[in-house]
Amino acid sequence: MQTLERIEMLDAICKLFPEIGFRGKEDLIRLVELELKSLTALDDFFDYGGAKTKAIAPRQIYHVLAANLYVAGFQSVLLGLLVGSFNVVQCPQPVTEPLLRFISLLPKKLKNQVKLCFEFNQEAFEQSDCIVVFGGNRTIEHFKALTPSDKRFVGHGHKVSLIWVGTIENINREKITLSAKDISLFNQLGCLSPQSMLIEESTPSTIILSFCEALAESLSKRSSEKGFDINIEELAAIKQLRDCAKALGWTVWESSLTEINPWTVIHRRSNSFEPTCGYRTIYVDSVDKTKLKEWLKPIQGMISTVGVFETIPDDIVRLFINAGATRFCSVGEMQQPSAFWHHDGRNRIEDLVRWVDWEIQNQDVKS
Amino acid sequence: MEGQRSFFQDPANRQWWIDQLLSLRENPQNFESLAFRLYDFQRKHCPAYKTLTETIANRLSSWKEIPAIPQELFKKETIFCYTIEQAAGHYLTSGTTSGIQGRHYFLDPLIYKAVSLQGANEAAIPIHRACLHFLTESPNENPHSSLSAMFSFWAESNPFPSYFWIQNKTFCIDPFIQKLNLDISAGRNVGICGTAFSFVLLMEKHPKSLSLPQGSFILETGGMKGKHKEIDKKEFYQKLSSYFGITQDCIFSEYGMTELSSQAYSKGTDGTFLVPPWAKVLVIDPRTEKECQVGQKGLVRWIDLANVDSVLCIQTLDIAIKTQEGFYLIGRSNHAPPRGCSLSIEEIAFFENTHR
Numbered sequence: 001m002q003t004l005e006r007i008e009m010l011d012a013i014c015k016l017f018p019e020i021g022f023r024g025k026e027d028l029i030r031l032v033e034l035e036l037k038s039l040t041a042l043d044d045f046f047d048y049g050g051a052k053t054k055a056i057a058p059r060q061i062y063h064v065l066a067a068n069l070y071v072a073g074f075q076s077v078l079l080g081l082l083v084g085s086f087n088v089v090q091c092p093q094p095v096t097e098p099l100l101r102f103i104s105l106l107p108k109k110l111k112n113q114v115k116l117c118f119e120f121n122q123e124a125f126e127q128s129d130c131i132v133v134f135g136g137n138r139t140i141e142h143f144k145a146l147t148p149s150d151k152r153f154v155g156h157g158h159k160v161s162l163i164w165v166g167t168i169e170n171i172n173r174e175k176i177t178l179s180a181k182d183i184s185l186f187n188q189l190g191c192l193s194p195q196s197m198l199i200e201e202s203t204p205s206t207i208i209l210s211f212c213e214a215l216a217e218s219l220s221k222r223s224s225e226k227g228f229d230i231n232i233e234e235l236a237a238i239k240q241l242r243d244c245a246k247a248l249g250w251t252v253w254e255s256s257l258t259e260i261n262p263w264t265v266i267h268r269r270s271n272s273f274e275p276t277c278g279y280r281t282i283y284v285d286s287v288d289k290t291k292l293k294e295w296l297k298p299i300q301g302m303i304s305t306v307g308v309f310e311t312i313p314d315d316i317v318r319l320f321i322n323a324g325a326t327r328f329c330s331v332g333e334m335q336q337p338s339a340f341w342h343h344d345g346r347n348r349i350e351d352l353v354r355w356v357d358w359e360i361q362n363q364d365v366k367s
Numbered sequence: 368m369e370g371q372r373s374f375f376q377d378p379a380n381r382q383w384w385i386d387q388l389l390s391l392r393e394n395p396q397n398f399e400s401l402a403f404r405l406y407d408f409q410r411k412h413c414p415a416y417k418t419l420t421e422t423i424a425n426r427l428s429s430w431k432e433i434p435a436i437p438q439e440l441f442k443k444e445t446i447f448c449y450t451i452e453q454a455a456g457h458y459l460t461s462g463t464t465s466g467i468q469g470r471h472y473f474l475d476p477l478i479y480k481a482v483s484l485q486g487a488n489e490a491a492i493p494i495h496r497a498c499l500h501f502l503t504e505s506p507n508e509n510p511h512s513s514l515s516a517m518f519s520f521w522a523e524s525n526p527f528p529s530y531f532w533i534q535n536k537t538f539c540i541d542p543f544i545q546k547l548n549l550d551i552s553a554g555r556n557v558g559i560c561g562t563a564f565s566f567v568l569l570m571e572k573h574p575k576s577l578s579l580p581q582g583s584f585i586l587e588t589g590g591m592k593g594k595h596k597e598i599d600k601k602e603f604y605q606k607l608s609s610y611f612g613i614t615q616d617c618i619f620s621e622y623g624m625t626e627l628s629s630q631a632y633s634k635g636t637d638g639t640f641l642v643p644p645w646a647k648v649l650v651i652d653p654r655t656e657k658e659c660q661v662g663q664k665g666l667v668r669w670i671d672l673a674n675v676d677s678v679l680c681i682q683t684l685d686i687a688i689k690t691q692e693g694f695y696l697i698g699r700s701n702h703a704p705p706r707g708c709s710l711s712i713e714e715i716a717f718f719e720n721t722h723r
Contacts, residue, residue: 235653236666236684243437243682247419248444257654 001109003032003042006082009107013078016105020074027339028082034340035350042083045358045365052358052365057083058130058152061352062121064090064143066134069190070098072156076132077102077114079349087114088124130154130352154351156344159191159304160275163331164312164320167200168207171214175309178332180218182307184261185335187228188278191304192335195276196283201269203286209251212267212284216253219263219280223255230262230279237277238262273298292316296323304344307334372412372448375675376474385481388672391644392489398644401672402430405679412448415440416678431649431658435668435682441469441626446677449474454676458513460625471626473676476516479628482645482673483517484524489643490632492619493584494558498527498550500543502561502569505531513625514588518560527555538565540572547577556582559611562589563603570610578612585611588621604636622696626681628673631693639693645672650689651682659689664697 011025022028032039036055038046045052061080065073073095080087091099096118103114117124125131130152133143140155147153163179182194197215199208230238235257242264245252250268263280270285272295287295296303301324306312309331317328326345327337342348358365374380387401406427410420416436423434440446447454451472460469473479487494501518508531509515515531522529532543550557557579566587585607608615616635623630631640631648642648649658650665659665667685674681687694 232653232664232666232686233684236686239653239666240437240439240682240684243419243435244440244443246422247415247436247440249418 035347055353058085060086060128061130062128064133067092067094070095161305163194163197163307165199165309182334184222201288216265223261307331388645399430415444433680435680442467447472458625459511480520486643497556497558499529500559502565504533560586584617586619629671639690641693
């Protein structure tokens, strides 16, 4: 099956599941062209740097999905199908239902290219030539250790995202509302969810307090929207974070924990990053710009997205890039990356393929 | 007088406090006044508690309203009513979840010693009628383990020989089995005390079962804390019972924590945990901060009057069901599994441990 044929078949599924991030076949075509340089790169050799080259897709990809991250599962399987691989999907129970639905809506020819398993399938793992893993860093390390060096390994571990606010002169309520949206989506559990908003220490404390109050108000307005069920362990984690903040003398704005979507805003002056527990719990961190590098040290290499509140100075951009950030965007857009974004700073389909170069001038090559 | 920082620095006053605690069995009505006295003292002298309680209404109508500090705070801040230089020592939390260890400072270990001994007596654990084998390090090897300290207090007060079987970080299984077999042959009662993990390891490494003399007991504590695949408690007790040849009502479970001075105990697989008279456990609904009804699930909050040098009221993340007499511990769940792909403190610690 040629690439374009697969793209045609995937067009409908992109439209049925807009959360995957592709609007339809146009986006898929563009993705192949951007990453593989030619729409037919997977089908034929094409001219490349004075020679010819062709992308070879894995025969079989073994996907390990994380619990409750069904969108990442959809994306991973879709990209596997796009390059023409057979896909074995190790699927944890919480994401089984959405994944089964996704697969059931695939055209038959593509459906036959996907097999689900509900626990580790040693045989399928060994037969696969590419391993894609989503999950915590322990899970990534575990599967990486299992993967022989001749197989391609692509790991997407947990990441952290932040919002750079900088100096505040006036309270920009529109941007605060957009920030509240970024914080609230997916109950702040995703790698694109901001955990901290960074404000320059030189900002007058009265303005910071007004900023936090406005943020609390925006989060409060979103608190009745459809949310997750929060279990007792998660409630306990929120409560603990709040109580620790109070005992440490930080200012806390909070909703009742009886609300459907409880929220918490904590203003602190800290020397280094510390994650929140999710569930709309955001730190507003006053940081000294000259000490930002130190502040970011605990999450060096683990930063995903930096949301920009209004503007961000070049030296701060460089600092975040050096700390490993892979994406900058405006607030309000943090949870919706471009269809062509580099997930964890890498090309998404190019990462799966290997290239075969043909440098013999006097003989043409057919695929 | 009792509000002054020097009050609990005076050994005579500390002994008076111990006497007050130990008399609570006969005079339980005194619990509240003692709790309020200690609360007033600590909120004046423990800076973090002072900060926390300043945000909360001062007038309390019941000991149940005493504000709790989160257990986690011991990892972030010094929770002590004096300067660190004045501490006689400290115990360290395990740090298994985040890699960060909390510290529990104390002026002297005498109150801990007194309540550790009396707490075991209150729970009817026959620590004075058996040779004691501790599957832990001794305090000499691990001076910052509150569990080792408690076991050493038991050992000191026990007229029979006692042994610590973890030496140089190694569980000395063969010498332990040899000594145990000698005790068994001589018909001596034995008490074997250790973490659940140490018992699992013992049964794995030395699968041949034993037959302890009647009157012997097992005391397990601490759960697996991420060290081993956790097993169901019922299954675990069945295994212990058949391995050691004792009935399940000779198996005790201890529930305590480094940040506290007192312990709760249960007996047998279905045992409700009970606390001694100088401590209380409230099962709290985190949504409302109110005490749960009998049969409801909530978070364990301790009020421990033996915690004189730090803070008496500690909110844990441990989950329990309130029962008529005490509480049934469901899990020491201080790390709910993350539901998304956002980074957690545990992962930062894991990354630092493995990559730096």
